[in-house]
Amino acid sequence: MKRLIARKTGLTALLAGLVMVLLAGDVMAHGERAQLASMRMRTVHWFDTKVEPLNVKVGDIVTVTGKLVTSEWWPKHMPSIEETVYLNIGVPGPTFLRLHSEVNGVPMMRSTAFPLGKVYEYKTVLRARIAGRYHVHPILNVKDAGSLVDKGTWLEVAEADDGAPFVNEITTLTGETINLETYGLDGVFTWHLIWIAMGVAYLLYWLIRKELFIPRFIRIRHLGSDRANELMTKKDFVVSSLFFTVSLALILGGYLWAEHKYPITIPLQTGLVEVEPIDIPTGGLEVEVDHATYDLAGRSLSMQLQLTNNSAGPLRIGEFLTANIRFLNPDVNEGEIYEGEEMVSKDGLTVSVDTIQPGQTVDVELVASDALWEQYRMTGLIHDPDSRFAGMIFYYDENGERFFQEVGGAVLPNFF
Numbered sequence: 001m002k003r004l005i006a007r008k009t010g011l012t013a014l015l016a017g018l019v020m021v022l023l024a025g026d027v028m029a030h031g032e033r034a035q036l037a038s039m040r041m042r043t044v045h046w047f048d049t050k051v052e053p054l055n056v057k058v059g060d061i062v063t064v065t066g067k068l069v070t071s072e073w074w075p076k077h078m079p080s081i082e083e084t085v086y087l088n089i090g091v092p093g094p095t096f097l098r099l100h101s102e103v104n105g106v107p108m109m110r111s112t113a114f115p116l117g118k119v120y121e122y123k124t125v126l127r128a129r130i131a132g133r134y135h136v137h138p139i140l141n142v143k144d145a146g147s148l149v150d151k152g153t154w155l156e157v158a159e160a161d162d163g164a165p166f167v168n169e170i171t172t173l174t175g176e177t178i179n180l181e182t183y184g185l186d187g188v189f190t191w192h193l194i195w196i197a198m199g200v201a202y203l204l205y206w207l208i209r210k211e212l213f214i215p216r217f218i219r220i221r222h223l224g225s226d227r228a229n230e231l232m233t234k235k236d237f238v239v240s241s242l243f244f245t246v247s248l249a250l251i252l253g254g255y256l257w258a259e260h261k262y263p264i265t266i267p268l269q270t271g272l273v274e275v276e277p278i279d280i281p282t283g284g285l286e287v288e289v290d291h292a293t294y295d296l297a298g299r300s301l302s303m304q305l306q307l308t309n310n311s312a313g314p315l316r317i318g319e320f321l322t323a324n325i326r327f328l329n330p331d332v333n334e335g336e337i338y339e340g341e342e343m344v345s346k347d348g349l350t351v352s353v354d355t356i357q358p359g360q361t362v363d364v365e366l367v368a369s370d371a372l373w374e375q376y377r378m379t380g381l382i383h384d385p386d387s388r389f390a391g392m393i394f395y396y397d398e399n400g401e402r403f404f405q406e407v408g409g410a411v412l413p414n415f416f
Helices: 002-023 037-041 185-208 214-223 225-231 234-261 378-383
Strands: 044-052 055-057 061-070 085-090 096-103 119-128 132-142 146-149 153-158 169-171 177-179 285-295 300-309 316-322 325-328 349-351 361-369 388-396 402-410 412-414
Touching: 037 378, 037 388, 044 132, 044 153, 044 316, 044 388, 061 132, 085 096, 085 119, 085 146, 185 234, 285 378, 285 388, 285 402, 316 349, 316 361
Parallel strands: 055 153, 285 412
Antiparallel strands: 044 061, 061 119, 085 132, 096 119, 132 146, 132 153, 169 177, 285 300, 300 361, 316 325, 316 388, 349 361, 388 402
């Protein structure tokens, strides 16, 4: 009876698993919430990210622009962006072609290095390849550290009007025009079929033998361990040698064939590109962090700051940015919200002092409060063994000109 119940339970679990697999939908994003809160706060501050247009057809051009600041609070245990980094775009599969990318006006065909505490303006030009709805993310691939992901923007790609197959034609250095969508596919298919045939033939030969796998152990037990070598005949050694020889011949022949068919080749380039960084426009405001607390019940980060305005005009704080989440001050309507932009709290920032006059030093409390803290799993920062925060504050002068700088420090949790 117990065996019958266990069998039925196993069958039910198997059927449930199959149903879940069949009903599973497509992956809709890139798991940026899964990254540690401290990693998102203290590595790269992305802002002014803009993807346009948001509705295109296959073959149309999409431009991704924005800015980023490399954090001076970069975790010490994490490989630094000052070594090797590569600007990339995160999309689900080969749905776009990247035609061009640049950082501070320098083409980004290779990797580079970003010193900390600097501003970098990037631009990537894409061409839509496959119809669908995609979450497009700018990404920095840091050597030995992985990917640092900006927030995504939804983009709709419709089929082309004529319904013609997508074509990606380029002209090589030798003057030949080729379509990269189909170039070299005949050779790929041919060599795959050759190696598949080799593998199938090798497996079939041994499957015909009765002593394969489990029967082999039964046979050894029957003959005795001292006669185990008798299972391998001279014919087996000859056939294995033939397969080995043919494999080597195919490898050598494939190499010679490729050298003959493609006599002119250029190796992949691996050198680093130098990018001149941009200094952060602080606008004459000195910021000193006294302390910061995170209120779990209120889902808010409170920062006690001492601000000194060394500029010639008044300044007003309009925004706090951390981990790609924007907290806007509703009393300062300067921050632009781009079409399709996510992770924005329009009234999430409270500033205790409205205006900082020239030459004035004031104590200011900034409170960034919104459910986005919990929605994007930022509460995990209190569980980090190095509980620190970092973010960007944006402030404006009387003419609406924007300035910004990074703030950071230790953060203490408030459980009550």
